[in-house]
Structures are given as C-alpha cells and as structure tokens.
Amino acid sequence: MIVTNDKRYTIGILVQNVPGVLARIVGLFSGRGYNIETVTAAETNEKGLTRLTIVTSGDERVLSQIVKQLNKLVNVIKVFDFSETEFVDREMALIKVRAEQQTRAEVLRIVDIFRAKVVDVSPHFYTLEVTGNEGKLAAIVELLDQIGIAEIARTGKAALARSKK
Amino acid sequence: MKLKGAQIFFECLKKEGVEVVFGFPGGAVLDIYHEMAAHNIRHILVRHEQGAAHMADGYARASGRVGVCLVTSGPGATNTVTGIATAYMDSVPMVVFTGQVPTPLIGDDAFQEVDIMGITRPCTKHSYLVRDVKDLAPAIKEAFYLARTGRPGPILVDLPKDVIQAQTDFKYPKKVDLPGYRPTVEAHAGQVRKACELLAKAKSPVIFAGGGIIISEASEELTRFARLIQAPVTCSLLGLGGYPATTDSGDGQRRPDPLWLGMPGMHGAYQANMAISHADVIFAIGVRFDDRVTGKISTFAPKAKIVHVDIDPTSISKNVEVDVPIVGDCRNALEQCLEFFEKAPIEGISEARTPWLDQVARWKKDHPLTYCPSEELIKPQFVIEKLHEIAGRDAIITTEVGQHQMWTAQFYQFDRPRTLLTSGGLGTMGYGFPAAIGAQVAFPDKLVIDIAGDGSIQMNIQELCTAVCNNIPVKVVIINNTYLGLPRQWQELFYEKNYTGSCMEGSPDFVKLAEAYGAVGLRAERPEQVESVLRQGLAIQGPVFMEFMVATEENVYPIVPPGKSLTEMLLTQL
Numbered sequence: 001m002i003v004t005n006d007k008r009y010t011i012g013i014l015v016q017n018v019p020g021v022l023a024r025i026v027g028l029f030s031g032r033g034y035n036i037e038t039v040t041a042a043e044t045n046e047k048g049l050t051r052l053t054i055v056t057s058g059d060e061r062v063l064s065q066i067v068k069q070l071n072k073l074v075n076v077i078k079v080f081d082f083s084e085t086e087f088v089d090r091e092m093a094l095i096k097v098r099a100e101q102q103t104r105a106e107v108l109r110i111v112d113i114f115r116a117k118v119v120d121v122s123p124h125f126y127t128l129e130v131t132g133n134e135g136k137l138a139a140i141v142e143l144l145d146q147i148g149i150a151e152i153a154r155t156g157k158a159a160l161a162r163s164k165k
Numbered sequence: 166m167k168l169k170g171a172q173i174f175f176e177c178l179k180k181e182g183v184e185v186v187f188g189f190p191g192g193a194v195l196d197i198y199h200e201m202a203a204h205n206i207r208h209i210l211v212r213h214e215q216g217a218a219h220m221a222d223g224y225a226r227a228s229g230r231v232g233v234c235l236v237t238s239g240p241g242a243t244n245t246v247t248g249i250a251t252a253y254m255d256s257v258p259m260v261v262f263t264g265q266v267p268t269p270l271i272g273d274d275a276f277q278e279v280d281i282m283g284i285t286r287p288c289t290k291h292s293y294l295v296r297d298v299k300d301l302a303p304a305i306k307e308a309f310y311l312a313r314t315g316r317p318g319p320i321l322v323d324l325p326k327d328v329i330q331a332q333t334d335f336k337y338p339k340k341v342d343l344p345g346y347r348p349t350v351e352a353h354a355g356q357v358r359k360a361c362e363l364l365a366k367a368k369s370p371v372i373f374a375g376g377g378i379i380i381s382e383a384s385e386e387l388t389r390f391a392r393l394i395q396a397p398v399t400c401s402l403l404g405l406g407g408y409p410a411t412t413d414s415g416d417g418q419r420r421p422d423p424l425w426l427g428m429p430g431m432h433g434a435y436q437a438n439m440a441i442s443h444a445d446v447i448f449a450i451g452v453r454f455d456d457r458v459t460g461k462i463s464t465f466a467p468k469a470k471i472v473h474v475d476i477d478p479t480s481i482s483k484n485v486e487v488d489v490p491i492v493g494d495c496r497n498a499l500e501q502c503l504e505f506f507e508k509a510p511i512e513g514i515s516e517a518r519t520p521w522l523d524q525v526a527r528w529k530k531d532h533p534l535t536y537c538p539s540e541e542l543i544k545p546q547f548v549i550e551k552l553h554e555i556a557g558r559d560a561i562i563t564t565e566v567g568q569h570q571m572w573t574a575q576f577y578q579f580d581r582p583r584t585l586l587t588s589g590g591l592g593t594m595g596y597g598f599p600a601a602i603g604a605q606v607a608f609p610d611k612l613v614i615d616i617a618g619d620g621s622i623q624m625n626i627q628e629l630c631t632a633v634c635n636n637i638p639v640k641v642v643i644i645n646n647t648y649l650g651l652p653r654q655w656q657e658l659f660y661e662k663n664y665t666g667s668c669m670e671g672s673p674d675f676v677k678l679a680e681a682y683g684a685v686g687l688r689a690e691r692p693e694q695v696e697s698v699l700r701q702g703l704a705i706q707g708p709v710f711m712e713f714m715v716a717t718e719e720n721v722y723p724i725v726p727p728g729k730s731l732t733e734m735l736l737t738q739l
Contacts, residue, residue: 016345019294024286031287061482068479074291074311077345 005059008037010089010159012080013052013070017043021075025052028073034058034066038091038156049077053089053159080161089159092131094119095141098148099126107147114140125150170298170329171196174262175204177305180337183233185209185224185606187217191237192277193264196329209606209635212627214241216599218248219625222257223600226586227561228607229382231258231312238264239277242323243284247593249319250288254590255403256380258317260308261289267327268296282323290318298331303338310341315348316477317380348476352493352501360448360472360489361505367446369521370396373429376403376589377451377475383496384408384582387450390499391424393506395518397525399426399437401452403589406579411558419558421578426525427534430458431725432571435532438723438731440525441466450474451495454484455590464730474498532723532736534575542716543692545569545644548699549576549616552642555699560612561604563587563597565621568650571721573616595624601639602632612640612703619645619712620669629682632708640703643675643712646719654720658735659727679710688712 015021022041029036037055044051056066063083070079080087099107099121107126111118114136120127130140134157141152168176174197178186185207190198201208211217214236221232232252236245242263252259266275282292291311293304301324308320364370378387378400384407391398391408398408405428411419427434429441438460441447447469452458454473459465465485473480473487474495481490491498511517536546549572556562562577563586564570570587579585586604588596601615615622622643632639653667676686685705689698695713702711723734 019296020282020286020292023283027286065479065483072477072479074343074346 006057007059008055008057009063010082010087010157011054011056011067011070012082012159012161013054013076014044014078015050015052016075016077017048017050018075021050024073024075025070028069029054029056029066032065032069034062038154040156040158053157055157082159082161086162087159088162089133089157090131091134091137091155091157092129093137093141093152093154095128095130095144095149096125096151097128097144098124098150100124103147107144110140110143116140166334167332168335169196169200169332170301170324171200173298173301173333173335174305174324174329175200175206176335177302177337178206178233179204181231181305181309183231186233186235187211187220187224187603188235189214189217189237189241191241191264193238193266193326194235194262194324194329196326197235197324209602209631211599212630213625214244215248215595216602216625216628216631218245218259218261219251219593219596219599220603220606221259221261222248222252222596223563223586223603224607225252225257225259225603226600227583227604229583230607231260231309232603233260233262235262236264237277238266238281239279241277242279242281246285246288249285249321251588251591251593251596252319253288253290255588256317256376257319258312259319260312261319261321263321263323265294265323265325268325269327271325281321285321288319289321292321292323294323295325295328298328298333301328302335303342306338307341307343311343311346315346349478349492350476350494350497352474352491352498354501356489356491357498357501358505360491361502363446363470363472363489364394364396364448365506365509365511369444369524370394370446370448371426371440371444371469372396372398373401373441373447373449373452374398374404374407375401375450375452377495378404378407379582381451381476381495382582383451383499386496386499386503390503390506393503394511395424395514395522396448397424397426397440397522399429399433399440401430401455401458401589402428402574402587404451405574406582406584409580410578411580423522423526428574429731430455431460432575432721432723433458433725433731434534434575435723435734435736436525436528438725438734439528441469442730442732443524444469446470446472448472450498453480456484459484460725460731460733461729536719539716540692543689543695543713545646545713545715545719546572546576547692548642548644548695548713548715549573551695551699552614552616553577555696556612556614556703558584560584560614561586561601561608563601563604563613563615565597565615565617565624566592566594567618567621568646568654568719568721569616569618569644572644594621598622598625598639598641599628601641602628602637605637605639614640614642614703616642616644618650619643619647619672619675620649622675623672626678629679629684629708629710633683636707638705638707640708641710643710644715645672645675645712646715646717647672648717651721653718654724657718657720658724675710675712684708684710686710686712688714690714
C-alpha cells in the first residue's frame with residue numbers, strides 16, 4: 001500500500017489580467033504534474049487585476065513548490081497560501097433536480113433548510129442555486145441525488161483570507 | 166516623429182546595446198529585414214533557426230550579454246524551440262524575436278502560422294505577443310530586462326506582421342512596469358550568518374558551486390572564500406571554470422589546485438563524490454541539485470547539513486531538503502560570507518582542516534581520473550589533454566552532448582569562468598558548434614573550440630556554412646568513435662551489449678565535407694598524429710574541422726549507475 005501525505009490546499013492568486021495569464025498558470029500545474037481540483041478566476045475591483053482561487057492536493061513539499069513556482073511567474077502579483085492563514089471560502093452550484101408531483105415538496109423543504117433558491121421551474125425540473133462551503137454543498141448534493149439530479153454546474157471555490165481581528 | 170514598428174525594433178535594440186542578431190528571414194519578418202541595412206547592427210545569417218538560437222546562447226554565455234535572434238513565423242519559430250529550451254534549463258539571457266501572421270489572421274490557421282507563445286510557454290522565462298505597435302517598445306524593454314535580471318532566461322517576443330508595419334511615436338520607456346517581478350538579490354543577513362556559523366564549526370565542509378557563480382560573476386569571491394575557510398570545492402558541469410582547476414605554484418608551472426575536487430555526479434571525480442558523501446556541511450551555491458549530480462537522492466550527502474544559496478526560490482528544497490536556505494544573488498551572498506570570516510577568522514584553520522584535506526588528497530591519489538594510454542589507438546581523453554596543453558586556459562571551449570562532453574569536463578582543466586559553454590540541463594546534441602560560432606562573434610580574437618562527437622556534430626553541421634561565409638574562425642575537434650558513445654556505453658553496461666541504434670557507421674568524410682563547405686579539414690588516425698593535427702588546425706586563420714579517429718569502445722569512468730548512490734560509482738571497466 002502506498003501511504004501518501006497528500007492534503008488538499010486552497011491557494012489564492014492575484015494576477016495581472018493580461019492575455020495568456022490563465023494559460024501560464026494552468027500550464028504550470030499540468031507541466032509540473034500538480035493537481036487542480038477546482039479553479040475560479042474573475043476580475044477584482046482593481047482595474048487590470050484578476051483573482052484566482054485554486055484547490056489543489058499534494059504533500060507539503062509539493063505545495064511549497066507550487067507556491068514558489070506561481071510566485072515566479074512574471075504576471076503573478078501575489079500568492080496566498082491558505083494553509084497558513086484563516087480563510088473563508090464559498091462555492092456556488094446550480095443544480096437541476098427532478099421535481100415530479102410526489103417530490104416537489106421534499107425538494108422545496110431541502111431548499112429551505114439549505115437556504116438555497118429556486119431559479120428556474122419547468123414541469124419536471126427545478127433548478128436550484130445554492131451557495132456554501134464544501135461541506136454544505138456535499139450535503140445538499142447527497143440529499144438531492146436521492147431524488148434525482150439531472151445536471152449540475154459548480155463554480156469551484158472562491159476564497160479570501162479572514163481580516164485580522 | 167512617427168516610426169514604423171520595424172524601425173522601432175532597431176531603435177530599441179540600439180538602446181539595449183545589441184551589436185549582433187543571429188537570424189533567418191521569412192515572409193513575416195521581411196519588414197524588419199528591409200529596415201536592417203539602415204541600422205548599424207550586425208546580422209549573422211544562419212542555415213537553420215536552431216543554429217540561430219544556440220548562437221545567441223553561446224554569445225550570451227561567453228560574454229554575459231543578452232543574446233538575440235530573429236526568425237520568421239511558423240517553422241522559423243518552431244525551429245528555435247530546442248534552442249530556447251536549452252537556454253531556459255541553463256539560465257541563459259536571450260531574447261528571441263519571432264515573426265507572426267498579421268493580427269487579423271491569428272487563429273485562422275494562416276500560412277506559416279503557429280501559436281509559438283503556446284508552444285514555448287513552459288520553456289521561456291516570459292513571453293510577449295505584441296498586438297499593438299504602441300506596446301512594442303515597452304515589450305522589448307521588458308524582454309531585455311527580464312532576460313538578464315534575477316535568474317536569467319530566454320524571453321520570446323512574437324511580432325505580428327501588421328504590428329511591425331504600423332506606425333507610432335517612438336519613445337523608449339525609462340522604466341519597466343512589472344509589479345509581479347521582484348527578484349531577491351540581497352541575501353538575508355541572518356541566514357548568511359547561520360550558514361557561516363555552521364561552516365565555522367564544520368570539520369569536513371565542501372563547497373558545491375554551479376552556474377550561478379558564472380552568471381553572477383562571483384568566481385573571484387568564490388575562490389577567496391574557499392581559500393579563506395580552507396574548504397574543498399566541487400563544481401557542477403555548468404560551474405566549471407568558476408573555481409580554478411589549476412593554480413600557479415610559484416615556479417611558473419600550473420599544478421592542480423589543492424582545494425579543487427573536480428566535477429561531482431554521475432561521471433564525477435572519485436574524490437568529489439566521496440567528499441560530498443562524507444561532508445558534514447555542504448555549502449551549495451548557484452546549483453540546483455540536478456539528478457545527474459545527486460545520484461540516488463535518499464543517500465545523497467547523508468551526513469551533511471546543507472546550505473543552499475540560489476536566486477531562484479524554486480530551486481531550493483526542490484530535490485534535496487535544505488537546512489539553511491538563502492535566496493539571493495550568489496556574489497552578494499559570498500561577499501557577505503567573506504565579510505563574516507574576515508571579521509571573525511576561524512582560529513587555527515589550517516591545522517583544524519588538515520585531517521579533512523589529507524583525506525581528500527588520499528582519495529585523489531587512490532583513484533585519480535585516468536585512462537589507459539595506447540600507442541596504437543588514439544584515446545579520446547588523450548586528445549582532450551593535448552588540446553588543453555596547446556589551447557590553454559584562455560580558449561573558449563564548447564561541447565556537444567555525450568562522452569566527449571564528459572571527457573572534456575574531466576580532462577580539460579578549466580581555470581576561468583565563461584571558458585566552458587555546454588548544454589547541461591537539457592543535454593542538447595547539436596548545441597556546441599553553433600554556440601561556438603556565437604562565442605566567437607562575441608570574442609573575435611579568442612580561440613574558440615567546439616569539442617564534438619561524430620554523432621552530435623551532424624546535428625547542426627549546416628552551420629559550417631555560416632562560419633565560412635561570415636569569417637568566423639571556430640575550430641571543431643571531432644572525437645570520432647563511430648558510435649553514439651554514451652548510449653553505447655549504457656547499452657554495454659546496462660542493456661546486455663545490445664547496440665541497437667547507437668552505431669554511427671556511414672557518416673560522411675568530415676575532412677571532405679569541411680572542404681566542400683570551404684573550410685579546412687584535418688584528420689588524425691594514430692596517436693603520434695594528434696599533436697601535429699591540433700597544432701596545425703589551431704593555427705589556421707579560418708574555420709577548421711579536426712577529426713580524430715579514436716578507440717571505438719572507450720567508456721567514461723567513473724560512472725554512477727542510474728539509481729545508485731554516489732559512493733557506488735564504477736571506477737574502471739569491469
């Protein structure tokens with residue numbers, strides 16, 4: 001049996017929003033054999049700056065290499081290694097769930113419990129919007145799966161360091 | 166005043182002090198070639214774009230300046246990729262300009278279109294696709310700045326044809342705007358102190374220096390430092406010349422430097438590998454612990470605390486766990502170390518160091534680098550020893566990749582930085598000849614010699630035409646054993662002597678070939694001809710091929726078999 005010390009890590013990356021910057025980051029992960037579990041990227045309030053959040057896995061040595069390699073990219077302004085700081089993270093999922101006469105009420109109960117929203121309704125389906133951390137999303141997906149999930153689209157995690165108290 | 170992109174290109178090159186461009190034209194860059202005559206920049210027309218990239222690399226390694234090459238789009242660009250990757254692995258400052266199809270055509274699979282940015286992203290330090298002529302000057306400014314600062318490396322600048330045809334006001338930016346790029350030059354004083362305290366207490370220290378010493382121009386500091394703390398020195402392949410292999414013994418004779426261990430690793434000297442394996446402190450500087458150096462990583466330097474100085478944080482604790490990491494420029498770190506020990510010299514250093522240096526001397530005496538001389542067959546090592554004797558310590562030596570490269574590292578005594586140019590990281594056959602041309606362009610009056618094998622010389626042999634046409638008097642020593650020597654040696658030792666694919670019989674007559682190109686060709690077939698061929702060849706004013714028909718199945722020893730520890734090296738033929 002191979003024993004690995006692999007853990008999951010969340011990394012924040014602030015980059016200059018120039019053509020090809022995503023390719024550089026994603027290419028670095030694939031070229032050096034690092035995992036990407038999720039990646040999100042969007043502009044920040046500062047013009048020309050984009051923030052990415054990447055969830056990866058590996059041992060501590062790999063994580064330290066990833067952080068250093070990312071810092072080495074010319075367009076990367078700052079890397080946040082969330083293994084060393086408290087952070088908040090959220091992910092949004094759109095879930096299209098089967099909603100027939102006998103299950104509609106149950107779906108709505110789940111929506112209520114998870115503070116989700118119904119964003120689209122059709123004769124046989126509800127599409128739900130749910131936001132939360134990994135645990136919450138896993139829980140609602142598990143429950144809805146028993147009713148019947150037709151499709152799911154998740155954004156992947158976005159994360160920010162907690163402000164200092 | 167408005168200038169065309171092509172004119173701005175040359176104005177920027179002049180601002181950067183570029184004297185020479187190695188290039189090959191094509192449709193996408195003809196506007197630049199059209200402007201070239203009006204500007205005082207030398208153009209060396211190559212015969213293959215890979216040659217242009219290696220020439221720019223050789224020029225850069227020999228001179229420390231940024232090497233420049235210019236090629237067209239599509240195949241012109243892809244032909245430079247091996248040269249770019251070679252420079253990237255060995256941290257060579259280089260700017261590669263590639264033509265590109267006009268911006269409206271990008272993405273349409275236009276004639277000679279290729280996504281060269283995409284192809285080279287993993288083997289460039291950074292790259293630019295210039296989409297607007299207004300961005301051209303800032304991109305070139307940044308490209309040169311990035312190429313030569315921090316850990317140097319190749320930068321690619323992709324130039325769409327409509328951009329170099331468009332006009333704009335030319336103003337060369339004074340500063341670069343790179344908020345994400347701030348290399349740490351100044352080594353952390355606290356870390357340096359920790360390293361020095363470790364060294365002060367060490368009983369059996371070893372200095373392991375690499376290409377970073379050459380790049381940061383720190384060989385004088387390194388030499389002073391090693392002598393001050395009386396620590397033996399081993400240099401990686403790229404570090405050779407960073408510490409003098411020989412020293413003036415006062416009688417005008419040069420003798421092996423007492424602290425010099427030679428190169429470590431797979432084909433390293435016995436004493437270098439033994440010293441590393443028995444050291445209590447390793448002061449590693451400007452190296453990256455390549456697998457060819459470490460052998461089996463779990464048994465590398467088992468007793469040593471490791472100090473590691475490098476300007477690139479990713480090099481530190483990548484392959485070996487480091488006890489004292491120091492991020493910074495090698496010369497800066499060494500200056501600080503020198504200051505520490507000049508203020509607080511180690512008391513009784515020479516007596517304290519005697520047991521360790523005696524041990525090193527015994528290793529050296531017990532198993533020196535050697536070979537079996539022959540009166541019948543030319544031994545390749547003999548050719549290299551003779552070459553060193555005749556060409557001396559000022560010549561610039563380049564190599565291809567293979568046995569001849571390892572014999573050069575072992576038997577040519579490098580005393581000065583930038584006198585050995587070799588593809589260490591990527592191991593590129595076909596590197597040495599164009600690199601020699603580039604080095605000769607940087608130093609027209611120096612003796613520049615490519616030591617090649619019969620296999621590797623054929624990988625970029627077309628550049629002989631470049632040498633002849635441009636009066637670049639490089640010398641090429643071809644060690645011809647009619648094999649791809651290293652693959653054959655491995656097949657002999659580790660693959661049941663199954664020599665599939667490694668026999669090079671049927672190669673052309675290199676003497677006639679040289680003559681066909683308009684160069685001089687010479688050949689030695691017996692040991693007693695070696696010296697006269699070398700003397701005759703090196704004295705000729707133009708490019709020369711000197712072919713030496715050597716013992717065909719000579720092996721490089723020592724060899725650490727793949728996956729084995731440094732102490733498990735095989736010293737001679739079993």
